[in-house]
Amino acid sequence: MMVKKTGLVDIAREAGVSTATVSRVLNDSEKVTAKTRERVLAVVERLNFRPDLSASTLRRGRSKTIGIAVASISQPWYVKLIRALRAEITSRGYTTVVYDLEHSDDVLIEHMENAISLRLAGMVLATGDRLDAAGVHGALENVAASIPLVVIGQRTAGANWPTVRFDDFEASRRAAAELISRRARPLLVIARSTTSHLAQLRVSGALAALHEHPALQGGSHVVDLEGPMSFEVGYAIGSGLGERLRQFGAVFCVNDELALGLARAASEIDIRIPGDLLVLGYGDIDVLPFLTPSLSSVSGDAQHVARDGLSALFSMIQDQPYAEDVIVERSIIHRESTSC
Amino acid sequence: MMVKKTGLVDIAREAGVSTATVSRVLNDSEKVTAKTRERVLAVVERLNFRPDLSASTLRRGRSKTIGIAVASISQPWYVKLIRALRAEITSRGYTTVVYDLEHSDDVLIEHMENAISLRLAGMVLATGDRLDAAGVHGALENVAASIPLVVIGQRTAGANWPTVRFDDFEASRRAAAELISRRARPLLVIARSTTSHLAQLRVSGALAALHEHPALQGGSHVVDLEGPMSFEVGYAIGSGLGERLRQFGAVFCVNDELALGLARAASEIDIRIPGDLLVLGYGDIDVLPFLTPSLSSVSGDAQHVARDGLSALFSMIQDQPYAEDVIVERSIIHRESTSC
DNA sequence: CTGAAAGCGCTTACAG
DNA sequence: CTGAAAGCGCTTACAG
Numbered sequence: 001m002m003v004k005k006t007g008l009v010d011i012a013r014e015a016g017v018s019t020a021t022v023s024r025v026l027n028d029s030e031k032v033t034a035k036t037r038e039r040v041l042a043v044v045e046r047l048n049f050r051p052d053l054s055a056s057t058l059r060r061g062r063s064k065t066i067g068i069a070v071a072s073i074s075q076p077w078y079v080k081l082i083r084a085l086r087a088e089i090t091s092r093g094y095t096t097v098v099y100d101l102e103h104s105d106d107v108l109i110e111h112m113e114n115a116i117s118l119r120l121a122g123m124v125l126a127t128g129d130r131l132d133a134a135g136v137h138g139a140l141e142n143v144a145a146s147i148p149l150v151v152i153g154q155r156t157a158g159a160n161w162p163t164v165r166f167d168d169f170e171a172s173r174r175a176a177a178e179l180i181s182r183r184a185r186p187l188l189v190i191a192r193s194t195t196s197h198l199a200q201l202r203v204s205g206a207l208a209a210l211h212e213h214p215a216l217q218g219g220s221h222v223v224d225l226e227g228p229m230s231f232e233v234g235y236a237i238g239s240g241l242g243e244r245l246r247q248f249g250a251v252f253c254v255n256d257e258l259a260l261g262l263a264r265a266a267s268e269i270d271i272r273i274p275g276d277l278l279v280l281g282y283g284d285i286d287v288l289p290f291l292t293p294s295l296s297s298v299s300g301d302a303q304h305v306a307r308d309g310l311s312a313l314f315s316m317i318q319d320q321p322y323a324e325d326v327i328v329e330r331s332i333i334h335r336e337s338t339s340c
Numbered sequence: 341m342m343v344k345k346t347g348l349v350d351i352a353r354e355a356g357v358s359t360a361t362v363s364r365v366l367n368d369s370e371k372v373t374a375k376t377r378e379r380v381l382a383v384v385e386r387l388n389f390r391p392d393l394s395a396s397t398l399r400r401g402r403s404k405t406i407g408i409a410v411a412s413i414s415q416p417w418y419v420k421l422i423r424a425l426r427a428e429i430t431s432r433g434y435t436t437v438v439y440d441l442e443h444s445d446d447v448l449i450e451h452m453e454n455a456i457s458l459r460l461a462g463m464v465l466a467t468g469d470r471l472d473a474a475g476v477h478g479a480l481e482n483v484a485a486s487i488p489l490v491v492i493g494q495r496t497a498g499a500n501w502p503t504v505r506f507d508d509f510e511a512s513r514r515a516a517a518e519l520i521s522r523r524a525r526p527l528l529v530i531a532r533s534t535t536s537h538l539a540q541l542r543v544s545g546a547l548a549a550l551h552e553h554p555a556l557q558g559g560s561h562v563v564d565l566e567g568p569m570s571f572e573v574g575y576a577i578g579s580g581l582g583e584r585l586r587q588f589g590a591v592f593c594v595n596d597e598l599a600l601g602l603a604r605a606a607s608e609i610d611i612r613i614p615g616d617l618l619v620l621g622y623g624d625i626d627v628l629p630f631l632t633p634s635l636s637s638v639s640g641d642a643q644h645v646a647r648d649g650l651s652a653l654f655s656m657i658q659d660q661p662y663a664e665d666v667i668v669e670r671s672i673i674h675r676e677s678t679s680c
Numbered sequence: 681c682t683g684a685a686a687g688c689g690c691t692t693a694c695a696g
Numbered sequence: 697c698t699g700a701a702a703g704c705g706c707t708t709a710c711a712g
Contacts, residue, residue, distance in 0.1 A: 019690075052688085055394075060692095263632075347706085371682085394704090
């Protein structure tokens with residue numbers, strides 16, 4: 001009892017024109033008289049016609065959809081980025097599909113193959129996770145070979161796709177230097193990760209700042225990490241250190257979740273923030289201003305990288321020149337947790 | 341200088357079989373000998389072949405992709421739901437596309453039309469926002485008319501699609517009753533919303549509990565809301581009430597963001613939680629256990645509703661009977677913010 | 681178990 | 697400005 005879907009032919013018949021003309025109207029071709037266009041649109045409206053995108057994608061060899069793949073949609077910064085990207089992409093007449101990589105190489109590979117099979121018009125990949133595993137790098141090369149690709153967050157060695165990224169090393173160096181200038185005591189750095197490229201970069205930046213203060217280097221400490229950079233892990237690290245937290249003047253965390261978890265652990269043993277310990281996170285997630293104490297963080301402008309990334313992407317789509325590697329500055333937001 | 345994409349014909353030629361056979365191999369048809377299958381797969385592998393999904397969707401009249409539309413991906417509960425849904429959907433051989441509705445009717449309508457045009461195999465819509473605006477309801481009817489649709493979170497009047505939802509009214513009644521039994525004083529309820537169906541339901545539940553305690557009704561108060569149910573708004577409400585917060589024994593919030601923002605406002609004027617005021621949120625987002633004080637909340641099992649929702653969806657896809665309306669119980673998680 | 685061939689619903693080069 | 701017709705890359709009913 002399935003009614004046949006109304007197709008372009010039905011519109012053509014009802015409007016008394018050819019399917020070619022209907023197609024031209026739907027695709028905003030300028031070579032259609034206003035009168036014809038109007039007549040066709042009336043029928044489209046009346047029959048509630050929804051063109052089959054698989055047919056147009058097949059015919060064109062390319063869809064009008066752009067993929068947005070992010071490391072994890074449970075991290076608010078990526079959600080902000082997705083929304084900034086979507087706003088601009090739809091304003092350019094494309095639609096979007098969102099891929100949540102769940103911080104997993106396998107999921108990334110799966111999604112990249114899907115993107116190729118969908119013949120997407122382009123792909124924006126945003127992640128701080130390492131992309132140099134063989135499988136992952138291969139998947140990206142495959143994508144780049146068949147659709148325009150832009151990576152936000154890092155530049156991999158041998159990448160032949162444009163990148164937009166923050167100055168994480170420099171921002172981290174500055175942030176750590178500010179912590180040290182506020183409390184001239186040893187620094188705790190949480191945490192260097194085996195799976196996160198950005199975490200490694202941020203730790204290097206903090207260590208570079210420490211390098212300027214030889215007297216503090218001995219007492220300072222870097223925690224290494226295996227698991228995810230989550231609230232739980234930050235809490236576990238803080239609890240594990242316990243009273244030893246008092247040996248440090250400040251904690252530099254490579255993300256906000258770790259900072260927040262650690263702050264909770266500190267409060268449980270009555271270590272006061274910022275009185276006994278300064279705490280700085282990274283990412284500036286929305287909840288930070290509403291915590292007690294409110295948490296300081298290094299922030300990065302999602303709108304800005306979205307704009308620059310799409311500028312490169314649409315240039316590629318239109319076969320025009322684009323910037324290979326754009327670097328955007330981060331800024332440090334001081335709140336209660338780092339107040340002097 | 342574009343190299344032509346390798347297609348099914350190329351595989352067929354190289355493997356010395358027909359395209360029909362290649363297609364059968366790719367679709368796991370059982371009527372292919374192991375030897376043929378092996379030969380074909382070797383070529384697929386060697387040429388790095390990625391089938392064009394637009395062609396197969398066009399031919400089949402239906403894609404192998406299921407849409408997941410949620411009220412907002414910036415709310416952690418929906419992210420949990422998305423991941424639970426995706427895990428089960430991929431295990432059944434389908435892929436997923438995620439739609440972020442951004443709490444906007446217009447975005448919902450846009451995404452629903454896209455879903456129809458993509459000829460999706462099915463759609464799971466999860467939202468607590470009101471769905472009874474004419475445009476929204478119409479869009480859902482259109483979807484339901486062309487693809488299997490399941491709604492998680494609420495049952496709209498006149499819905500002819502299956503629904504899975506929590507017992508929000510009853511859970512709210514119980515939760516408010518527990519607050520009152522812990523502090524026999526007036527209750528503050530935050531907040532009734534014009535745009536959120538679930539917020540309204542939760543407020544009704546809380547009021548039902550209050551109804552059992554006539555002595556407390558006079559002093560109790562419901563805050564109404566126009567904007568989003570965000571940290572900022574919770575904070576603004578708390579700040580606005582200021583010292584008047586002390587008139588209440590407990591605050592029942594219709595979501596966690598409001599609760600968290602309000603708790604911060606209370607702490608700024610030295611109202612102690614739970615000493616002076618109990619605070620309860622709704623949704624049980626991940627950060628709650630790591631706050632100081634940790635926040636209590638009413639939680640709902642995302643895995644559970646994902647399972648029930650997909651059970652209905654796949655039954656529809658296979659033309660089998662399914663439950664029209666499933667109701668799942670919520671539970672109340674007490675942490676420091678409601679401890680006696 | 682395998683192949684030849686039709687056809688899904690669009691778009692576009694070509695002709696008028 | 698408009699139309700007739702070919703063709704995008706798959707899948708599947710049919711025949712063998």
